[in-house]
Amino acid sequence: MITYTPEQVRERFGPLFSKKFLVMVDELAGMAEILEQCRSRGTIEWDAMNRSRAGGAVITCAVEGAAMTIHARIGIYPVNFGSAGDAIGGQALEGVEVNDNEVVTIWRGIAGAGVGIAACLPQAPGVIRAEYPEEEDLHVGGARINHVRIVSPRYEKITIGIDDTDTKTEGATWVMALQCAEACSIPGVEFLNMRLIQLNPDVPNKTTNCVGSALNFAVLPGKVEALLEFVREYVLxxxxxDEAGIACYSGIILPDHDDLAARVKTEILTVDQATAGAEVCGIRFLIPAPTKGRIGALGAVLWANKGVEAAGLYGEHL
Structure with a gap:
């Protein structure tokens, strides 16, 4: 095994195009979420299509601009480049291993796709080291086959929903939520994204739009409670x-939530119903008082990772 740091990879191949690499793990669900960012949308799209085609550990690939999110199974799985691999090359995620506070993603690439996994991705910010099984794996391009194990820190995914921090005359929850995320400077906490969730507009007791705000973070082990306490104190x-609500969930996949997600956009739930529904899904509230804001905060968590439809009325699609 030949081990390179990102700096050594950059020195050998020259600076390439990966801007970020981050892996979150949900061991209870047996899943990992991999976030990659590149300078170019084209390479991300090409990689996503190739990885989806090859199978392996990949469950889904989603592209937003020049970034890609992969949901993958923990473990090692066979890949299949098929006839397309012989003709145009290919790229695959073979597996994901969790070793204490590190995650190993295992990659294979053919031809130009091998450059991406052997020379480009291992020098991304967020990588600890790259492990090449053989010297031949360090020779890229042409019709070669490359293998690499990329080691990165193990993050957890934390989703936080916030609602009812404004009144009819003051404030906007989405502004305060985004300011909260940007104010967080806890080492080991990475702010991923923010989403606005359109809730049921027929709710009578609201400001105007009936919209909750969701924040997604990647968090190193041991930093979760510090993040939650920071958000709680900032919101308060x-x-x-006086009706603010904050809900949070740790993990990539929410269990048993589809029915509740539909109801929060189509029905007028009570605080008791929201509290009971959150308990079923493993969502907890950071403000002990059973405020009205619990309903919107719960809805924000339920829709935080469901795509652009979260911003629409129930059933709306782009």
Missing amino acids: AHTHS
Whole structure:
């Protein structure tokens, strides 16, 4: 096994195009979520199509701009480049291994796709080291086959929903939520994205739009409670309402939530119903008082990772 740091990879192959590499793990669900960012959308799209085609550990690939999110199974799985691999090359995620506070993603690439996994991805910010099984794996391009094990820190995914921090005369929850995320400077906490969730507009007791706000973070082990306490204190210090709610979930996949996600957009739930539904899904609230904001905060968590449809009325699609 030949081990290179990202700096050594860059020195050998020259600076390439990967801008970020991050892996979150949900061991209870047996899944990992891999986030990659590149300078170019074209390479991300090509990689996503190739990895989906090859199978292996990949469950789904989603592309947003020049970034890709992969949901993958933990473990090692056979890949199949098929006839397309012989003609145009190919790229595959063979497996994901969790070793204490590190995650190993195992890659195979053919031809130009081998350059991506052997020379480009291992020098991305977020990589600890790259392990090449043989010297031949360090020779890229042409019709070669390359293998590499990329080692990165093990993150957890934390989703936080916030609602009812404004009134009819003051504030906007989405503004405060985004300011909260950007104010967080805890080492080992990476802010991923923010999403606005359209809830049921027929709710009578609301400001105007009936919209909750969701924040997604990648968090190193041991930093989760620090993040949750920071968010709780920030919201309580900046809310204009006594009805603020904060909900949180740790993991990639929410269990048994589809029916509740539909109801929060189509029905008028009570605080008791929201509290009971959250318990079933493993969602907890950071403000002990059973405030009205619990309903929207729960809805924000339920829709935080469901795509652009979260911003629409129930059933709306782009």
